[in-house]
Amino acid sequence: MLVGGAKYKLILLFCLVAAVYLLSSKISPFMGWNPHYPSSVSSPSRGGYTVLINTWKRNTLLKQSVAHYASCQGTDAIHVVWSEVDPPSYKLRDYLKKMVQKKSQTAQKPNLRFDLNEEDNLNNRFKPIQDLRTDAIFSVDDDVIVPCRTLDFAFTVWQTAPLTMVGFVPRMHWLNEEENGVVRYRYGGWWSVWWMGTYSMVLSKAAFFHKKYLELYTKEMPSSIQDYVSRERYR
Incomplete structure (x- = not known):
């Protein structure tokens, strides 16, 4: 009986391993995803990254987010995607600028800029940005805080494949x-x-991607995609 039981368990284990193998071999076609990895990628990103913070009527969270990302060594600039009819107050602007100067640990302090939009639209976070000094963009929501060491590690990973997205969600x-x-x-x-x-x-709520994708999304892809994003946001 013991020998028979051991034999049964061995057969069961073999079947389980075979099932896992078959599932792993089929999962990509099942998802409709057949990834193609190019043999070469573009040249490494210019130093550092731009933090693109998406916010909406949550100034307390925005202050915490700006203060945190200003303290990260790799942050070259911070852009706040502002999507409200009323522009940010001078008090808020001054507070954030002082916070960047205080928290930054680098000799060259990160630039802080508001990208103003009068309409609340998710597409705003993908609008092209002029005069960026970095190829890398870290897109993040105002309520997501990624530790600086983790963020810098993700940046080094992204640099090995700058045509991909590297993120946390x-x-x-x-x-x-x-x-x-x-x-x-x-x-x-x-x-x-x-x-x-x-x-x-x-998801782009916490991810690195190349700045060229802002231009591609806004100007090259069919406008129906942006319409779909606007229409389906709250569904």
């Missing part, structure tokens, strides 16, 4: 069956990442 997409000849995808939240142990994308 993973998600998945699932391939649905075709409907009338059109392939549709379904968005999977955090539970999908936890359950499957893998991901197919990272």
Whole structure:
């Protein structure tokens, strides 16, 4: 009986390993994702990164966010995406500028600038920015604080593949069956990442990407994409 039981367990273990192997080999096609990695990438990013903070009527969080990211060694500049009818007060501007000077640990202090928008729209965070000194952008929401050491490590990872996004909020997409000849995808939240142990994308609420994607998203991609983002924001 003991020998038979051991044999049964061995067969069961073999079946489990085979099932895991098959699942791992099929997961990319199942998600509709067949990644292609180029043999070479663009030249390394110019030093440091620009922190792009998306905020909306949360000045307390904005103050905390600016103070924190100003203290990170790799921060070259901080841009605040402001999406309100009323511009930021002079009091808020002065406070943040003083905070940057106080918290920065580098000889050359980060530049602080507000990118003003009168309409609250998620597309605002992807508008092109003139006169950037860095190729790298760290896009982040005002309520997300990434420790400086972790942020700088992520930046070094991004530098090895600057055409990709490197971030902290993973998600998945699932391939649905075709409907009338059109392939549709379904968005999977955090539970999908936890359950499957893998991901197919990272969200821009805390991620590095190349500055050229701002231009591509706003001016090169179909305007219907921006319309969709605006329309589906609260769904």
